[in-house]
Amino acid sequence: MSRDSRTSFKFDWVTIILYLLLVSFGWLNIMSASHEGDIQNYFDMSQLYGKHLVFMGLCVVLIVLILSLEAKFYERFASIIYILAMLSLVGLFIFGKDVNGARSWYGVGSMTIQPSEFAKFATALAVAKYMSDLQTDMNTLKDQLRAVLIIVLPAILILLQNDAGSTLVYAAFFFVFYREGLQQIYLAILLSTIVLAVLSLKFGVLITIITCAAIISIIYFFRRKKRASLIQSFIVFLVCIIFSYGVKLFYEHGLKTHQQNRISLWLRLEKDPIKLEKMKKEEAYNLIQSEKAISSGGFSGKGFMEGTRTTGKFVPEQETDYIFSTVGEEWGFLGSAFVVILFVALIIRVLYLAESQKSQFSRVYGYGVASILFIHFTINTGMVMGLIPTVGIPLPFFSYGGSGLWGFTILLFIFVKLDSNKINEW
Structure with missing residues (x-):
């Protein structure tokens, strides 16, 4: 076996294991939040946990495909991937489907696809491609404006679809810009x-x-x-x-x-x-029920599928944006701390690997991955606990939904592939 073929299989298993733990634990909480009666079949497509298990199975296909492609593929075709993602967002204004007041989905049979979830990794690739260009200098106003334009375009398209939560995610790229030389004054202004x-x-x-x-x-x-x-x-x-x-x-x-x-x-x-009182009943109902569910879990929780507020469906959208309240009620402080540790460990691991990259493209993309995960995790958990205003944004790898799970999986495993190739970049 050649040296190249041996090194191509040296994936970072710490990152992969953290991903598997998050996805698996997320599915358990989705099952707890969405099940009705006794569970007879885990693949029951009439239940959300059954559909999500299929989504997880398709993630395996995506991972194999991502890791089988050459690492240079992602750098070479970053611009094309970004353009296709932007076209998919524009197409929503013509062919999109309205769900809960937002025109952010394509209807595919009985399923819906949310292209904004895929636009995140496409934007991260485009930013990495642009900033790794030999002519790019983040100390010049011209290059700063061009870099900002890359993230502003999808943000505006998503905002026009009435999806303010997903728009906020693109602020994460300012951390990337700061790492690559953007002056501190901009961060201070923000x-x-x-x-x-x-x-x-x-x-x-x-x-x-x-x-x-x-x-x-x-x-x-x-x-x-x-x-x-x-x-x-x-x-x-x-x-x-x-x-x-x-x-x-x-x-x-x-x-x-x-x-x-x-x-x-x-x-x-x-x-x-x-x-x-009227506002609390109308706008803060989800938050109030979420806080009650989390506080009722105590130190060790009520036990898996034993949460009274979770099984009683007191928290609307609990399997999606409010999935962390299920963790708080059924797994308590210990389970919530475990989830927080997993996310922090994953983000720190990605940052550590990003700093060890030999190419600027891989490093910038790694920082993009870590920043997106950080923003999602911080906003979602802060929202569920009432620390920030309610914003519709999923918890990565945890919340129910095929588009979100696939988008985050692609985002992370492109970096896993890029990291596995760093030995060949000498």
């Missing part, structure tokens, strides 16, 4: 805008502007070149005023009622007890 937006809604525009003025004045006072920084400080203050008013106007006139209510409940903006 974090500052988030804080400024929250302050504007929570405490009002006036208090926010006064706070900004105080902070800017302190910074100006301690700067040595005060003449040069005076104009800069004034411009920053002016931008803060405009942005603060803009956030308030967008919240009041740009968001839909249910979106306003979710943010209002999260920031506790509503003071009228009657309106607040």
